[in-house]
Amino acid sequence: MRAIRRVVVIGSGVMGSGIAAHLANAGLIVDLLDIVPQSLTAKEEQAGLTLEDPRVRNRLAEEARQRLLQTKPAPLFTPAHLKRIEAGNLEDHHERLQQADWIIEVVVEKLEVKQVIFQLVDEWRKPGSIVSSNTSGISIAAMAAGRSDDFRHHFCGTHFFNPPRYLKLLEVIPTEETKPEVVQFIRQFAEQRLGKGVVIARDTVNFIANRIGTYGLQVTIQAMVEGGYGIDEVDEVTGPLLGRPKSATFRTLDVVGLDTYAHVANNVHLHVEDEAEKQVFCLPTFVQTMISNGWLGAKTGQGFYQKTRGQAGKEILVLNVESMEYRPRQRMQAPSINRAKQAKTLEEKIRILAYSEDRAGKLVWEVLKSTLLYAASKVGEIAEDLHSIDQAMRWGFGWELGPFEVWDALGVVKSVERMQAEGEVIPTLVKELLASGQTSFYQRNIGTTHFFTKGAGLREIEHDQRVINLEALKEKGRVITRNAGATLLDLDDGIALLQFTSPNNALGLDVIQLIHQELPKLEERYRGLVIGNQGKHFCVGANIALMLMEAQDENWFELEQVIKGFQQAMMKLKYSKIPVVAAPFQMALGGGAEISFPAAHIQAAAETYLGLVEVGVGLIPGGGGNKEVLLRLLDTIPEGVEVDLQSYVNQAFMLIAMARVSTSAHEAKALGLLRPQDGVTMNQDFLLYDAKQKAIRLAEEGYAPPIPRKIPVVGETGLATLELGAYGFLQSGQISDHDYTIAKKLAFVLAGGHVPKGTLVDEEYLLDLEREAFLSLLGEVKTQQRMQHMLLKGKPLRN
DSSP: OOOOOEEEEEOOSHHHHHHHHHHHHTTOEEEEEEOOOSSOOHHHHHTTOOTTSHHHHTHHHHHHHHHTTTOSSOSSSSGGGGGGEEEEETTTOHHHHHHOSEEEEOOOSOHHHHHHHHHHHHHHSOTTOEEEEOOSSSOHHHHHTTOOHHHHHTEEEEEEOSSTTTOOEEEEEEOTTSOHHHHHHHHHHHHHTSOOEEEEBOSSTTTTHHHHHHHHHHHHHHHHHHHTOOHHHHHHHSSGGGTOOTTTTHHHHHHHOHHHHHHHHHHHHHHOOOHHHHHHTSOOHHHHHHHHHTOOBGGGTBSSEEEEEETTEEEEEEEETTTTEEEEOOOOOOHHHHHHHHOSSHHHHHHHHHTOOSHHHHHHHHHHHHHHHHHHHHBTTTBSSHHHHHHHHHHHHOOSSOHHHHHHHHOHHHHHHHHHHTTOOOOHHHHHHHHTTOOSSEEEETTEEEEEETTTEEEEOOOOTTOOOHHHHHHTTOEEEEOSSEEEEEOSTTEEEEEEOSGGGOBOHHHHHHHHHHHHHHHHHOSEEEEOOOSSSSBOOBOHHHHHHHHHTTOHHHHHHHHHHHHHHHHHHHTOSSOEEEOOOEEEETHHHHTTTTSSEEEEESSEEEEOOGGGGTOOOOSSHHHHHHHHHHTTSOTTOOOOHHHHHHHHHHHHHTTOOOSSHHHHHHHTSSOTTSEEESSGGGHHHHHHHHHHHHHHTTOOOOOOOOEEOOHHHHHHHHHHHHHHHHHTTSSOHHHHHHHHHHHHHHHTSSSOTTOEEOHHHHHHHHHHHHHHHHTOHHHHHHHHHHHHHSSOOOO
16 A cells, blocks of 8 residues: 655745645655755854754755745644654755655756756655656656656656645646556545645646636736726726636736746747747736836735835835836726626626626626637647646636636637637637537536536546535435525435525524524434535624624614524534534634534534634624633643643633634644544545544444533632733733723633632533623624624724
8 A cells, every 4th residue: 555654845945845834734744855055154154154064954945944934824734833844955865765755846947957856866766656846837758758667657747836735726747657556646645635636737838727827817918908908907807706816817916926927928938839829928028027127026015016105004006017107096997897796696797797898898708718719729738628627727726617617607609609700710629519519518417517528528527425515415305404594404324414505604593593493303313413514614603794783773682582592502512412513614703613612523624714703893702602612721631630720711711802713723723722633624625524424433433412511610810810911901002991891701701700719610600601791792882883894894993
């Protein structure tokens, strides 16, 4: 059985160190190697070091290793993962190549340099170890030329996207000599262990995503210049309205860096033979001027956009590519933009924009038309099939729909007729599709999806049992019951699933009612329950708009009943006869955390941002979150060990009062928000499957609910300690008067109120304190102002 436990990464630049960090995140031991410096730094000279000192010889890799702790966004799940990375150099640490199960080259993009590296690797690697290059465009076969048979059979390209932790795509590029079982192993390992979406690419210039993506950028720039559009106008319609990231076109280029973008575009320009294609990849004059000026984007402080500070505060200016001067941003005025914003589905937004004859529509049509025709012409050349191209663009560039999914949204017949009328050459793939009688690239039926393949008709997308598709289950009639804000689904094998369905998956009365009504039935008919969904975020919290409205109407009795109902629902989940497994991912904030905490087990996605953030809207948690955080911390006390409870209460107080949100599931464990036994799933696509399997295992092991217990509290003396600490923050100006009011309410709950230190209380007692504090804060004018501000502006108000 092949296994990867130790990896060598050669090259400690931004990409190499980022890959090393993500491998460490996955629990692997990583050796980060670089060249030996040829000269001393001033600091090394002052320290009396020589070129032979290991600290000098390992300097490049060690400095890169340390930079991982300062890099934003964080490459590491937690700082502790840095311990899994050891710095070294290529001259002194050949033995590490012998120990490695996988060796990844991430050095400068020059073929001759890579060939020298691979000659060294070939001499020292152990037989059967996998070797790969992270090149973004150099021929994989050329790099392997002249190497041993065993090297070539175990060699491929593995193109990570930057930053490796956050971008899902991994392009695997085999050569004709790469063993199929090696490709299959890397694919499975990357999906399961690294959490990647893997696409197999052909050994062509820039592979799949960068080839299509850069072409799309180039034709967008061309359409902008020819149509006389501004950079800000282009970004307004090439972002979320087309199902693409908020950074759209030019803000994306600023983040990537114009030097990086130029390198990728020039690489295609130099290596493709078709003259028309070459011409598209020529850099515009204004981009060349920007590069000469050092206007490379975010890393140099200016690019297509420039942040300035004026009398009105911070302002973002945009470049006028004709005058090469910066100006204030402007909005594009076009009726289709407003109509698209009102559309319910992304497909409808795209159709509205592309088929409109106004200023926005003309731009969108030109960009989409060129990109779609190009993508279709490259099927078979850069990727085996169109589905691979769609996956690459979704995972690598953050598109919600790949090119062929966009084409289906436009309507293939209608769009092709328009393209032909405009004199465009229609690729063979598209002609074959229409000649076959098909009118779309994808055919979706209940439980299955097929896509069109050149010369072979429809091919079914292979179903991975680790991917549970909730919409497909609904199509199959697996809904147990539903209401306006929640759905219960049958996952098979005796496991049910509770899915939130309100906007942003906010928790409201519907979810609470469903738990109260249906959990007793589930306990009789099912053996486990998973709480999860497949939205953008697990849950952004409770419905504060509803609470604010009720508070302003002074419906205090109704509000108390709602909060009490929420608390009781959470207690029902905690003491359910069947195991409940919560599956949070991305944002699991406020109520999203509170509905996870009572679960017998939490199976969290690695990218889970978990925390109680209610203080941001002038409240404290109201669904049992205070109690559960305190219990989690108290449960870390070794049995029979005498400790000072105050330190644990202080820790809970700081987590909640500072609205601390974990930056990963692993950090949530370090903070105490997740328990040591809770699970982490690297690939979010597999999250519900893993949660379901855990629920099955708990049931098969004879799950029994926890036994209610008494909780020791710090009482009045502990309350005084907490209030004194909060008062210090107030006096130093770190918090406002209203923050202090909130802090005192929180302290009262966590301390257990006015009782002697060491008093044992039950959970209901703490819930009563919590509910009273929550409702009293909800009646505060400043709290209502904070709630209103959050609803209108989407960010906290400090009042």
